[in-house]
Structure formats: C-alpha cells, structure tokens
Amino acid sequence: MKCSDCFQQLSNYLDGEIDAGLKRELEEHLGKCHRCQVVFDSARKTIELYCDGKLFELPSGVRDRLHAALRRRWEEAAR
C-alpha cells in the first residue's frame, strides 16, 4: 500500500467503515511507516481533544444569565 492510498482511508478507518482485508493491509502499512502512523495517531487525538468534556467549561456568568432568561420566559408564558 502506498502512503497516498493509506491517507485516503483515514476517515473510513477512524469510523470503522473499512473492510477486513483493507484494514489488515492498512495496519500492516502503519506498522512500517512512521509518517502515516503519526498522521493517523494525531488525527485521532485531534478528535479526542475536541470531544474532551473537561474543556470548554460553561462560564458561571453565562450559565446564570441563561437560567435567568429562561425563568423569565417561563413566568411570562405562565401569566
């Protein structure tokens, strides 16, 4: 497998949408090719970072204003 063919399968591999034969071939290539291994590992890490629940905390002021606005709207609707 060439590196360019390997890259084209990046998304299919990360999503588990790759057939068993191609997956075997790709993993064999990744085992031998450090550059491709770096690309695949860092692409996976990229997704993990964006999904990390510890990041992008809701600032407390934002939360307070949201709940106050919703409470106000709820009370208006109840009148």
Next chain:
Amino acid sequence: MAESPQVALKDDFALVAEAKAGSYAAFDELVNRHEKKIYRLGLNLTGNPADAEDVLQEAFLKAFVHLPDFREDSRFYTWLVRIAVNEGLMKLRKRRSDKSVPIEDSVDEEGDVMPREFADWKPNPEEQYAQAEIEEILRNAAQTLSPAFRTVFLLRDVEGLSTQETADMVGISEGAVKARLFRARLQLREELSKVFKRG
C-alpha cells in the same frame, strides 16, 4: 433552582413529556443536561464567546417556545443541536459583508488533500497547556475551516450525529458529509500539528 433527585434520574424523553405538561423543573433539568455541550458547539462554530452565549440562549429559548411542536421523532438533543446550528450559522452570515452569499459558496470537496506535517506530537497536549490556552488553540484551529466543513466536523465528530443525521441537518448527501469530514479532520490535524509537534 434546586434539582429534584426524581427529575435528575429521568431520561430526556420523560423530561420532555413533563415539560410539555407544564413542569419547569423538567425543562430546567433538560437545560442543565445539555447547556455545556450547546455552549461548546456555539463556541466552536462561531469562534467567539459572546456569539456562543447568544447561540446558547437563543437555542434554549427557541426550544422552550417550540417545545409543544417537537414531535419526538428524533432525540431531544439532536433537535436542540439543529436549532443551535441554525443560530450559529445565522451569526456567521450576519458577519459577512455580502449577506446574499450563502455559507456553502466556498465548498471544495474535490482534489487531493495530503498531510504536510509529519512530526510526532508531544504526549498528552491537554496536560501541557492551561485549560484556557488549549481551548483557544482548538477554537482558533476550528476557525481555519470554512463554515461548511466546520459544521460537518462538529456535528459528526463532536456531537456524535450519524452521517445520515448530519446529511439531513445540513441538507447535503451522505457522500458530501464524508468528503467534508475527511478534509476537515486533515486540516484540523495540520493546524494543531503546528502547535503540538515536538521540538
């Protein structure tokens, strides 16, 4: 408002039913459950904390107003994400000088994209930067994507929507979702590699 343990144990489906019947506690619990993720979505989509707060407020206010019309043929969270994405994209459109140009104008799904950065990353970058610092790095990297690619990446990889759900929400084919996701992932990886590579 203090959260009642009974409400906290219920699933979204039950909470939606109770909120529709007039329970504020049930609606409040739905907000508590999803507010952080909707804020994160708004922040990644718009790249701006003030806009993200507007997206958050508008999404929940609209969810409240339209709750009686929610037919429950999708998960509550998916419905909420759809509202938030629409709000976020409206914000982006308002920023453009020519408002007649649609968000989709610059989408290029064709042509080869090849990685250029091959250096190993530092291990666990999330532990090597302050939280605010890494949030800014991720937010800035997301802003290098076109809104069309950014939206697909956020819906598929961060919000966990399926390819079909994303295609329906954005109004494109499943093939186009896959093509955009592939390019978005590679581009974000390139951007983050500039910061996280060793040496």
